[in-house]
Amino acid sequence: MEDIPGTRVFTAARARQGYHLNQFAMSLMKPENRERWKADEAAYLEHWQLTPEQKAAVLARDYNALLDLGGNIYFLSKVFSTDGLSFLQAVSTMTGVSVEDYSAMMNAGGRSPVGQRSKKEAR
Template identity: 45%
Template sequence: MTATTARDYRQIPGTYVFDGEHCQKGYALNMFCKSLDLESNRAAFRADSSGYLDSFRLSDDQRRAVLDRNWLAMLQLGGNIYYTFKLAILDGLTMQHVGAAMSANGMSVDDFRAMMSSGGRSITGNRSVEEWSHG
């Protein structure tokens, strides 16, 4: 199977599977996020975010997503949730904050928690991108 072969999971709306193609696309973004494991790197990023990002080969869109803290765009641009969450932790955010921000309508953290506690999003209307495009 080549990187451009159609995959069934690409038909699930809002799903960004971290496959080989996504891994290649997001390599620099994920290496930036992984660098935040070290306190010295976190301090350097806090001191000069834009300058710190210069040492990574991010695309313009990836760079903008990081600086804007656009969590959904980071995933769409090849980010792995486990790596991008390192940036969220730097900002003092929880996974619920990030999940709420990535929701279709940008819901509040409390609404996101309530939705997840009650079983998550309804499958109705969310089975395929075709359902979204005709909804």
């Protein structure tokens, strides 16, 4: 499953790795937690058992790194929605293209599978 370029499958191992990260993200469903988060992000993160890499990625809003560190995109959506970003805006940053280009690509049927099948098979 790790062989597909640009794809991170949320496995049981990733779920264990990202448990506290995802719990932090889900905490932002409560208005009082969002206010505490907005007031001092670093201080709010100290209440969660995140690794230094997870904390740095959260503060940098590096969603690709967060996925690699066990984050689940649906839980992480609580972070970017707290920032006022739509799902489209957030995931476009993960692809390195503009919101407009990402939207056009998705409306045209998504990313081409050509060259995206397997790293080891070079297809």
